[in-house]
Amino acid sequence: MKMSELFAPTLKESPQEAEVVSHSYMIRAGMIRQLSSGIYTFLPLGMRVIEKISNIVREEMNLAGGQEILMPAMHPGELWKETGRWDIYGPELIRFKDRRERDFCLGPTHEEIITDLARREIKSYRQLPLMLFQIQTKFRDEIRPRFGIMRSREFIMKDLYSFDRDEADMEKSYQKMYQAYCKVFDRCGLEYLAVPADSGVIGGKISHEFIIVAPTGEERILICPECKTAFPEGREECEHCKTPLEETRGIEVGHIFQLGVKYSEPMRAYFVDQDGSEKPLVMGCYGIGIGRTMAAAIEANHDQQGIRWPWSIAPFEIEIIPINSKEEKIRATSKEIYSQLKDEGYELIIDDRDVRAGFKFSEADLIGVPVQIIVGEKLLKRNSLEVKIRTNGERIEVEKTSIGSALEKIKNNLVRT
Ligand SMILES: Nc1ncnc2c1ncn2[C@@H]1O[C@H](COP(=O)(O)OP(=O)(O)O)[C@@H](O)[C@H]1O
Ligand SMILES: [Mg+2]
Ligand SMILES: [Zn+2]
The missing domain is CATH 3.30.930.10 (Bira Bifunctional Protein; Domain 2)
Structure with a gap:
């Protein structure tokens, strides 16, 4: 699913009537x-x-x-x-x-x-x-x-x-x-x-x-x-x-x-x-x-930034965040990772919108999808991606070619059986 097509009207401020x-x-x-x-x-x-x-x-x-x-x-x-x-x-x-x-x-x-x-x-x-x-x-x-x-x-x-x-x-x-x-x-x-x-x-x-x-x-x-x-x-x-x-x-x-x-x-x-x-x-x-x-x-399951969904009930399992969607290499890599992981059976959302990276990050934290894959220029130079686990705040650098096995491990750790 593309974030640009998702009907999810977000708000910056907490609504007045919300007590919890x-x-x-x-x-x-x-x-x-x-x-x-x-x-x-x-x-x-x-x-x-x-x-x-x-x-x-x-x-x-x-x-x-x-x-x-x-x-x-x-x-x-x-x-x-x-x-x-x-x-x-x-x-x-x-x-x-x-x-x-x-x-x-x-x-x-x-x-x-x-x-x-x-x-x-x-x-x-x-x-x-x-x-x-x-x-x-x-x-x-x-x-x-x-x-x-x-x-x-x-x-x-x-x-x-x-x-x-x-x-x-x-x-x-x-x-x-x-x-x-x-x-x-x-x-x-x-x-x-x-x-x-x-x-x-x-x-x-x-x-x-x-x-x-x-x-x-x-x-x-x-x-x-x-x-x-x-x-x-x-x-x-x-x-x-x-x-x-x-x-x-x-x-x-x-x-x-x-x-x-x-x-x-x-x-x-x-x-x-x-x-x-x-x-x-x-x-x-x-x-x-x-x-x-x-x-x-x-x-x-939440923190100051937003929701931290348990894996099994999260609206999506993985969110891919291209830091700059206009950059060709970033866009192509994000798409490639998206289709690879989709084929492996994950439920994904990709933030394909042309907005500031900071805005994408804060919205991703608010919505609370358990794993974020951040695709940015710096790490791509050494063929790596950043994986952020929303559930515990952990951030790891993962080689592009081993993203599949890395996610399998992360999922196994996050899913309670
Ligand atoms: N007003 C409500 N809004 C949302 N969920 C409710 C509401 N009332 C009950 N529930 C859910 O339904 C479950 C069974 O309800 P029940 O035990 O009959 O209600 P209560 O405990 O209010 O007498 C509750 O454990 C709760 O999860
Ligand atoms: Mg009851
Ligand atoms: Zn006792």
């Missing part, structure tokens, strides 16, 4: 734009990150046995009345009437919708266990939308629902999902904690929050410095080893719940078990905020 660095950088780097309070458009660079995170999530959900579906955003009010959540949910639920005066809402979560599907389609224990998921837009009229896409009113969430015969099997599904969530955040290159949590309005007994560790996070977590177990507030020492706990901060990006029969009982989602008896489906639900994860990744 991720919000400010996403706007400055031309990744998102606000339409209305808590409602955002993703521009190409932002969309590439959303796609990367979604694909990692999708792959891990499939590997864990999930099957992808897509449920509607528009929900009949009747279903929400069946569980009582039409009243419980309060003004966060966006309600409206259709032309026939029937109640509807925009889905903030999908327990009612999936349970309705399950009660119609799951008849026998032979159909269990079952895990269904979607990556879809949710609506919550938050009292205080803030921090950009971190707490917005319309946001992309992956939600998976598990159905089992009994509590013991549900716990197995829960464990599978717990492990899948660990893999998702590992693959995203993010440091995270799984913390036992309150189940809130979703309900059920056991739940865990997945928290990205970031000093700017709203969530306070207590961790045991000895055995690394994380605890919610209200404790002084570790349950396991009695070590005094230390406080850390982070951002909730995922939340998993053992629902049990909280929805299947009131909605009468029953199946016939092996012994012929009718039993309610035992459920679990599992959410990851895709946009929230993107924002948290920036909170955890």
Whole structure:
């Protein structure tokens, strides 16, 4: 991709409304734009990150046995009345009437919708266990939308629902999902904690929050410095080893719940078990905020100049920066390197614009592509290129002919497996 053709309107100054660095950088780097309070458009660079995170999530959900579906955003009010959540949910639920005066809402979560599907389609224990998921837009009229896409009113969430015969099997599904969530955040290159949590309005007994560790996070977590177990507030020492706990901060990006029969009982989602008896489906639900994860990744990985994307979720992997695009040799070499690395399978962007080198450098640092290859006159004289690793600030001189193998090494170091 050529920078001259990319639709990424960047800004020099931090927008006034941005209270946190991720919000400010996403706007400055031309990744998102606000339409209305808590409602955002993703521009190409932002969309590439959303796609990367979604694909990692999708792959891990499939590997864990999930099957992808897509449920509607528009929900009949009747279903929400069946569980009582039409009243419980309060003004966060966006309600409206259709032309026939029937109640509807925009889905903030999908327990009612999936349970309705399950009660119609799951008849026998032979159909269990079952895990269904979607990556879809949710609506919550938050009292205080803030921090950009971190707490917005319309946001992309992956939600998976598990159905089992009994509590013991549900716990197995829960464990599978717990492990899948660990893999998702590992693959995203993010440091995270799984913390036992309150189940809130979703309900059920056991739940865990997945928290990205970031000093700017709203969530306070207590961790045991000895055995690394994380605890919610209200404790002084570790349950396991009695070590005094230390406080850390982070951002909730995922939340998993053992629902049990909280929805299947009131909605009468029953199946016939092996012994012929009718039993309610035992459920679990599992959410990851895709946009929230993107924002948290920036909170955890940035410096004064801009974003430092983990390799696996960066909008591009390598940015080629010709210092002077008018210089024939620089231009030709940049093109040559671009096609070589493209053939090797990297995702590249080249800053082919006729602008000052300093401007290219500061924009590259702001956007935060993990590796920059700088093509300049001085090093070209000895057939070398400068490689700058945005992630750790390291700069190395690499011979032009060995750029392929050098990048392979750099990539292996940057990608967490
Ligand atoms: N307003 C929001 N904006 C962006 N992401 C959100 C928002 N609310 C929830 N999420 C994401 O969806 C995930 C699951 O939501 P859930 O646990 O049901 O919400 P909450 O913790 O707000 O009750 C959260 O962990 C978070 O990543
Ligand atoms: Mg939550
Ligand atoms: Zn401990």
